[in-house]
Amino acid sequence: MPRLYLIRHGKPAATWGGHDDDPGLDETGQAQAEAARDFLMALPADERPSRVVSSPLARCRETAEPTARALGVEVEIDPGVGEIPTPANLAAADRGAWLKEAFQGAWADIQGDLDYDAWRRDVAGALVALVARGDTAVFSHFVAINAAVSCLTGDDRVVGFRPDHTSITVLQSDGKTLTLVEKGREASTSVL
Incomplete structure (x- = not known):
């Protein structure tokens, strides 16, 4: 069965409460990205993402x-595995408080102009579609990874899992559904 390696991004140069809406990685994050590459490249050839x-x-x-370079492929961009959308009427400065409140409850309870329970199912659906084409490494976010894991485990909490930076969660697919093989490394995180 094809495998999907769901990897949280490395440590960013700024946090979600900072001024930069789209920070890249800091030095620690760059080292974490290289360690994720090393882990994926050390997998047996028949399990390594293509x-x-x-x-x-x-x-x-x-x-x-780093993983794409090591595999000799281009990074494919997919908004379906992107960050949780912020309500349209919410000021950027208020995103942190909104997230903190959302993290305390269930998917259906998140306040906003979107059905966030449906969004989490869409994330899981995007992953099913991606792995249908073979073993895949997907680099995503804390909340999107929680969305996928919550669908697979039946846990309706927004945060039921605390993936550390570059934590690798392993899923597999029979072509129609995903199964959780192993959660990635958890850690205390500043997300909460």
Whole structure:
């Protein structure tokens, strides 16, 4: 069965409460991206990803680049594995407070102009479509990874899992559904 390696981006140069809406990686994040590449390249040939997919945001693209270079492929950009959308009427400065509140509850309880429970199912659906084309490394975000894991485990909490930077969660597919093989490394994180 094809495998999907769901990797949280490396440590960004700024946090989601900072002034930069799309920060790249800091030095630690760059080292983490190289360590993720090394882990993926050390997999047996029949389990190694042949594709690299990333969220459109810089921290994910920069985390994906070392793996793509090692595999000799281009990073494919897919908004379906991107960051959770902020409500349209929310000021950028208020995103941090909105996220903190959202993280305390269930997907259906998130306040905004979007059905966030449907968004989490869309993230899982995007992953099913990606792995249908073979073993794939997907570089994504804390919330999107929680969305996928919550769908697979039936846990309706927005945060049921705390993937560390460059944590690698392994999923597999029978072509129609995803199965959680192994959660990635968890750590205390500044997201909460």
